[in-house]
Amino acid sequence: MTGCGGDKPGNGSDTAGGGAVRGSITVFAAASLTESFTAIGRQFEAANPGTKVTFNFTGSSALATQINEGAPADVFAAASPKNMAVVIDAGNGAGTPTTFVRNQLVIAVAKGNPKSITGLAGLTTPGLKVALCADAVPCGAAARTAIDTAGVKVTPVTLEQDVKAAMSKVKLGEVDAALVYRTDARAAASDVDAVEFPESAKAVNDYPIVALKDARNAAGAQAFIAYVLSPDGTRLLTGAGFQAP
Template sequence: MKRTLAIAVAASTLLASAACGDTGDDEKASGGSRTLNVFAAASLTETFGALGKSFESSHPGVKVRFNFGGSSALAAQINQGAPADVFAAASPATMKTVTDAKGAAGTPTTFVKNRLVIAVPPSDPGKVAKFADLAEPGLKVVLCATPVPCGAAAQKALAAAGLKVKPASQEQDVKGVLTKVELGEADAGLVYRTDAKAAGAKVKGIEFPESAKAINAYPIATLARAPQPDLAKQFVDLVLSAPGRTVLTQAGFEAP
């Protein structure tokens, strides 16, 4: 909670000047409130939540509604016609399913990158110190499902290291993995560095060099059927701005 609040405060401070110029005649002319629907990877929950609050404060009458989840599931919803203005995915592959369906308005832009860490409970009951330890017999390891970007990255890292791990469960997004570890229902899980950082003292994040083999790039795009195309562009511009990227990198994301 403290870390999320810190991100929100940083966002408000860094983005005030960047966003204030976007408060425009479009809101005044609308004669009422409007909703901007942003579909975003679960790993963006804290940072995009803070960016959304800043966007709302500089756009009176605008409500930013987020749909956070596994990128593959979000892409499927968009392709099935869900009302969405912006899509931020945790991998180019999931964004491609939307662009292939002519769902994006223009070319997506990579705005950050993210890498995996091993998350363990603070007491580390499985005595995990390195990536190879995940293959130890009896260790309860939780991963993201393979179709989800964090799951695909996990499989790529495991394959690069020549490790075989039979997961105790496969979750539909990275927050599901993190929750299992936080509750002590898993000895270890592979999550993004940003998620382990946001969890604070609830988990211990262990960096491992093999993660360099499976770094995920995050693309963002406005959508072709966006109900609020002008607001969508303004939100993407905010994410891509120098202050916006500062908020993201402070949370543990890497520059693209």
């Protein structure tokens, strides 16, 4: 186990393979990582017989609070450096966080874009129902930056605590549009269309990952991070629409 924990990340799946790691690994990860990390978890377990990866997916701000309040976790993957800093500044990180991907916003709309939304200005149309993430979570902070950059006033009918909740509002037809990550729109492509807009380039989120100081499976935490940073992990993440850092 000690040897596995000391390996340098990013050297391919062999870094985390070979059965050197055992036991349960608990990963707290931003909601927007749900599909990608679930797939990475399956691949990691296959490469490391005897391991079990358990995930807690929700908004990064809520995860940071849970960690600082003592929730048992081995790894934290946040959707912004700001939320990661909450954990690091509290002394709960083990080492320096590594940025492993970036993500960009799109406007999620119903299939066929029935409201003919072409950009942020379209979200100001009277009567149009818009969902945003709350400012405290990374997708909300990014949305606020993009909206301010565009110089428009968007009045949401709901503020959600993570990006999946905002996306759900569009899928259920409860709102006409939502600002979500490109990766979430791609994951829901059978239900929604994605409208790109130029101001999103001013609100790209970096995603940092770190092992936690009180990790119950420190070697497993390091091995999981190594797998995320490996070519196999990177290939899966970029295939889902994330950008390389």
